[in-house]
Amino acid sequence: xxxxxxxxxxxxxxxxxxxxxxxxxxxxxxxxxxxxxxxxxxxxxxxxxxxxxxxxxxxxxxxxxxxxxxxxxxxxxxxxxxxxxxxxxxxxxxxxxxxxxxxxxxxxxxxxxxxxxxxxxxxxxxxxxxxxxxxxxxxxxxxxxxxxxxxxxxxx
Amino acid sequence: xxxxxxxxxxxxxxxxxxxxxxxxxxxxxxxxxxxxxxxxxxxxxxxxxxxxxxxxxxxxxxxxxxxxxxxxxxxxxxxxxxxxxxxxxxxxxxxxxxxxxxxxxxxxxxxxxxxxxxxxxxxxxxxxxxxxxxxxxxxxxxxxxxxxxxxxxxxxxxxxxxxxxxxxxxxxxxxxxxxxxxxxxxxxxxxxxxxxxxxxxxxxxxxxxxxxxxxxxxxxxxxxxxxxxxxxxxxxxxxxxxxxxxxxxxxxxxxxxxxxxxxxxxxxxxxxxxxxxxxxxxxxxxxxxxxxxxxxxxxxxxxxxxxxxxxxx
Numbered sequence: 001x002x003x004x005x006x007x008x009x010x011x012x013x014x015x016x017x018x019x020x021x022x023x024x025x026x027x028x029x030x031x032x033x034x035x036x037x038x039x040x041x042x043x044x045x046x047x048x049x050x051x052x053x054x055x056x057x058x059x060x061x062x063x064x065x066x067x068x069x070x071x072x073x074x075x076x077x078x079x080x081x082x083x084x085x086x087x088x089x090x091x092x093x094x095x096x097x098x099x100x101x102x103x104x105x106x107x108x109x110x111x112x113x114x115x116x117x118x119x120x121x122x123x124x125x126x127x128x129x130x131x132x133x134x135x136x137x138x139x140x141x142x143x144x145x146x147x148x149x150x151x152x153x154x155x156x
Numbered sequence: 157x158x159x160x161x162x163x164x165x166x167x168x169x170x171x172x173x174x175x176x177x178x179x180x181x182x183x184x185x186x187x188x189x190x191x192x193x194x195x196x197x198x199x200x201x202x203x204x205x206x207x208x209x210x211x212x213x214x215x216x217x218x219x220x221x222x223x224x225x226x227x228x229x230x231x232x233x234x235x236x237x238x239x240x241x242x243x244x245x246x247x248x249x250x251x252x253x254x255x256x257x258x259x260x261x262x263x264x265x266x267x268x269x270x271x272x273x274x275x276x277x278x279x280x281x282x283x284x285x286x287x288x289x290x291x292x293x294x295x296x297x298x299x300x301x302x303x304x305x306x307x308x309x310x311x312x313x314x315x316x317x318x319x320x321x322x323x324x325x326x327x328x329x330x331x332x333x334x335x336x337x338x339x340x341x342x343x344x345x346x347x348x349x350x351x352x353x354x355x356x357x358x359x360x361x362x363x364x365x366x367x368x369x370x371x372x373x374x375x376x377x378x379x380x381x382x383x384x385x386x387x388x389x390x391x392x393x394x395x396x397x398x399x400x401x402x403x404x405x406x407x408x409x410x411x412x413x414x415x416x417x418x419x420x421x422x423x424x425x426x427x428x429x430x431x432x433x434x435x436x437x438x439x440x441x442x443x444x445x446x447x448x449x450x451x452x453x454x455x456x457x458x459x460x461x462x463x464x465x466x467x468x469x
Contacts, residue, residue, distance in 0.1 A: 002210060003329060004178065004217040010226060010324075010333030017230045017290060018283045025234070026282035028241035029260045036246045 117156075124156055125149040164416055169207060171302060171412045174327055175309075175319045176210040177203050178217025189317060205317065221320050222327040229293040229324075237289070263288055263451070270455045273349075273462045280458050283341075287334070288451040294324040295404055295443030299436050302411045325404040325446075328397065335397030338454050342392070346461040359385045396453055403446050407439050 128149060180186070182199045186209065204210035210217065240256040249257055267281045300322060309320035324330040347355045360382050366373035414435060417428030 002176070002213070002217070003332070004176075004213070004215045004219070006174075006217075006219040006222050006327065006329035007333040007336070009218060009223045010330045011337045013223070013227055013230055014286070014290075014334050014337050017234065018279075018286045020234055021237070021286045022279060022282035025237045025241050026260075026285060027278075028244070029237070029257065030264065030281075032241070032244045032246055033257060033261065033264075036249075039246065 121153050121156055124153045128152060167416060168409075168412055170317075170319065171306070172321070172326075172409070173207050173210065173319045174219035174321045175203070175221040176213060176217050177201065177220050178210070178213030180209065180213060184212065204319070219321075219327055219329060221322065222324045222330050225297060225322060226290075226294060226324040226330055229297075230290055233289045233293060259289065260285060266452065267455055270452065271459045271462075273459075280455060284451045284455055287454055288447050291325065291334075291400065291450050292443060292447035294330070295447055297323045298326070298404060298407055298411065298439060298443060301432070302408070302415045323404060323408055325400055326408045328401045331401040331404075332393070332397035334450075335393040335400075338396065338457060339393035342457045342461045345458060349462045359389070392457060396450065396457075400446050400450055403442060407435075407442055410435055411439075 129145075179199055179201050180196055182196055184196045185193050186196065186205065187193050188205065204213060204217070236252065237256055240253050244253055263285045264281060267277065267284050271277065271280055273280075302322075305322045306318075306320040310316055310318040321327065343355070346358070350358065360378050362381055362385055364377040364381055366377060411432065414428050414432045417424045417431070420428075
């Protein structure tokens with residue numbers, strides 16, 4: 001319980017300890033803790049930003065999806081219309097072609113008929129004379145009866 | 157603790173005596189344990205063999221146990237904290253690092269709440285940490301059963317009269333040493349913040365000051381102020397040191413009294429065990445609280461040293 005040099009020794013120890021703490025312990029610990037605080041703050045900020053980005057991205061995706069759907073629908077619509085158009089066009093051209101072929105066939109038939117008639121006409125005199133010779137038993141003078149035969153042929 | 161002279165009074169006194177190494181004057185008559193007396197030819201530095209010798213050494217002595225434990229605990233704390241400060245991993249704090257950070261954060265918050273002068277914060281905050289941890293550790297020695305370390309010391313020293321007081325804060329030298337260091341820092345900071353004039357003005361012109369126009373009254377008031385404020389100033393370190401000392405000394409004494417119960421037979425031994433446990437549990441609160449109070453008061457004194465009381469004159 002006596003006051004003696006111990007009081008000075010304790011004071012010196014105290015001062016040395018405080019200085020040690022001030023130089024080698026406190027700044028490092030405080031820096032460490034502040035560093036962590038900043039890191040955590042940054043991390044939280046980044047997380048929040050990421051959250052926001054995600055939200056925006058989701059909205060963008062939904063928008064893009066909607067656009068794509070609309071585009072697809074319009075393309076489909078156009079394609080349907082186009083197909084209908086093509087079918088319609090094909091029908092019309094087929095009918096036209098059919099008409100054309102029919103006309104051509106008609107013309108051909110007409111031409112052949114008139115050709116046959118012509119041939120028949122040219123041969124009718126010969127046939128008539130041959131028939132008459134058989135009936136008359138005599139030769140018919142073609143020249144003499146030419147007029148009559150021509151009239152006959154013209155009547156055919 | 158010698159078997160033949162084991163009385164209750166002797167036991168208590170023995171426990172309350174520091175291991176004192178000091179200078180005995182020439183012509184001093186020493187009495188050894190057997191009652192033989194020897195007279196010293198010249199003044200000698202030696203270990204005190206009795207409380208009376210320790211007293212007679214006066215100021216020229218050191219308490220080896222107080223300083224030894226104080227320095228040992230300071231080095232221990234310094235080592236642990238330094239190791240954490242060097243090896244600290246900011247991302248994965250665990251174990252000792254978490255604990256050290258918890259304490260540091262607690263001290264930092266306390267300092268921030270009480271002390272608002274950032275330029276000296278670099279000094280006051282580490283000092284607060286030092287005080288809190290060191291005082292706490294020195295107080296904590298109180299929870300070690302009172303006889304363990306002294307008996308171990310007696311065994312090692314081979315001397316059954318060997319004095320060994322384990323708790324540094326039950327020695328007023330330790331607590332007053334710290335308190336007066338705080339006191340001198342307080343005056344230092346006060347003078348640095350306000351100048352010598354400001355410091356003296358604070359002593360002389362508070363709390364009484366005559367209103368304007370009656371300035372002649374100040375001749376009367378100045379000495380009163382000076383006396384009041386000087387007493388108030390000196391009372392700060394003394395109360396700071398003695399508060400801690402008183403609390404720890406009382407706690408230690410009660411531990412010693414409880415320990416006496418162990419020598420009174422089985423039933424009292426059990427009672428003593430229960431009481432020691434209960435008192436130790438209560439003491440955990442006391443030692444933490446006292447360490448905290450010492451730290452907070454130091455911070456408050458530092459704040460007062462910086463605060464400008466000079467309001468209207």
